[in-house]
Amino acid sequence: MPILTSYDPINRAPLGDVPITVPAQMPAVILRAKKAQKAWSALSLDERQQKVVQAYERLTSVEDQLALLISKEMGKDYRRADYEVTGTVQNAAYFTQEIAQALKTESMGHNGEMQYRPLGVVAVISPWNYPLAMANNLLLPALVAGNSVVVKPSEETPLVAELFVKTLNQVLPENVLQIAHGDADTGKALVNADINMVAFTGSLAAGKDIMASAASGLKRLVMELGGNDPLIVMASANIDEAVQFAVASSFENTGQMCTSTERIYVDERIADEFEQKVVALARRYQAGPWDQHNVNIGPIVNPKQHAKVLSQLEDAQIKGATFLLGNPHYDLPYIQPTVVTGITPDMLLEQDETFGPVVAISRFTELSEAIERANASPYGLGAVVFGGAGANAVAEQMEAGMVAINQGAGGLGPWVGAKQSGFGFHGTAAGHRQFSQLRIINK
Ligand code: NAD
Secondary structure (H helix, E strand, O other), X not given: OOEEEEEOOOOOOEEEEEEOOOHHHHHHHHHHHHHHHHHHHHOOHHHHHHHHHXXXXXXXXXXXXXXXXXXXXXXXXXXXXHHHHHHHHHOHHHHHHHHHHHOOOEEEOEOXXXXXXXXXXXXXXXXXXXXXXXXXHXXXXXXXXOOEEXXXXXXXXXXXXXXXXXXXXXXXXXOOEEEOOOOHHHHHHHHHOOOOEEEEEOOHHHHHHHHHHHHOOOOEEEEEOOOOEEEEEOOOOOHHHHHXXXXXXXXXXXXXXXXXXXXXXXXXXXXXXXXXXXXXXHXXXXXXOOOOOOOOEOOOOOHHHHHHXXXXXXXXXXXXXXXXXXXXXXXXXXXXXXXXXXXXXXOHHHHOXXXXXXXXXXXXXXXXXXXXXXXXXXXEOEEEEEOOOOHHHHHHOOOOOEEEEOOOOOOOOOEOOEEOOEEOOEOHHHHHHHHEEXXXXXX
């Protein structure tokens, strides 16, 4: 049986193995999912809700193990890993209740009713950067809605997903939730199988491929894709607060976050002070192993992604950017905190998602120029504006699914991308209902 080995991103030491689901095995997986789904969907919404809550209660006994696995498999510091786990486990009952509430049959007066029916088999395909939370965000609403679920976790973090699913399956009926390990080939086989929906979180490139494959069966889609989030810092901004946000958001999760700040446009009237303070703060960050005390930036998840970040930095250097902190020459597996200014639209740092601990700054003279550059991206996940009066008007012009003023974007309400950052979303009643088929009964 082919196996997938999980590696420590710090030293590439093997951490454990899981069996790969090869494409030839997929039809049998889906057959089991279909059978299980019949009985699962025959339960009432209340019964499913109770079972799901009981299943998540089991996770409390493995919270530490899950957090440790997140740290080991992707190098995230333990405090953040623990936060990801407790957030997932402790909020599950609340969200399960919220989902069940959203799926209750609604009366249309004397004309009939609207029902939220299960779709059937849902594939959840997830990334490595929040290996527990990202799978959970899509799996939970899919299950409560009465679907059976096949999860294809990232090949970078299979052990987290394995423990998560195995623990939930101590309570859930057999085959309502299955796991299919492997790389993109397993993901493709799952998308092409006889399923009803793909709920995906990951890169734009994979999202496009999935969308094309899903077209033949008109499979339902939720696509939560990458970002290249801009931050506009107006002359009226509280500079210290803007600096705090710029650095924290560029470096959060080692910059490996879909809504991390990727591009900063700062008014040239305050740019000198802004840059000096950004560098002073960024110097206090230190990359290294997650279990060391003074470290707050972890390893880049794999050599390919490390090379991608370096190639963007090298490109910026060749095209004339100035490195205020760091350089484009780091050894595996770390990228030390890096601050670059003088970014221009022809640079890869501006054009593409970086996914590394890099603060990338451009100066502007006219606000309209900053807004134009912020919006000149195929991505449209989050966007942030720091400023006083006038910040509202700037925010209104941002082309993004989640826009925020003087704070980080997202986290309240649904998690939603615009343009090529998303298609469908999760969270709130509108999001929960995307894992169901709306059926109207006229009486
Ligand atoms: P990725 O697209 O390489 O992989 C994601 C998952 O898709 C993995 O399980 C992978 O095996 C699978 N996959 C890859 N190609 C596939 C294909 N053609 N068909 C089917 N499955 C396929 O992404 P990643 O490197 O794991 O994660 C990082 C990306 O995820 C970044 O772009 C980040 O912005 C994005 N992301 C977005 C959100 C959001 O909420 N919008 C959240 C987290 C991460």
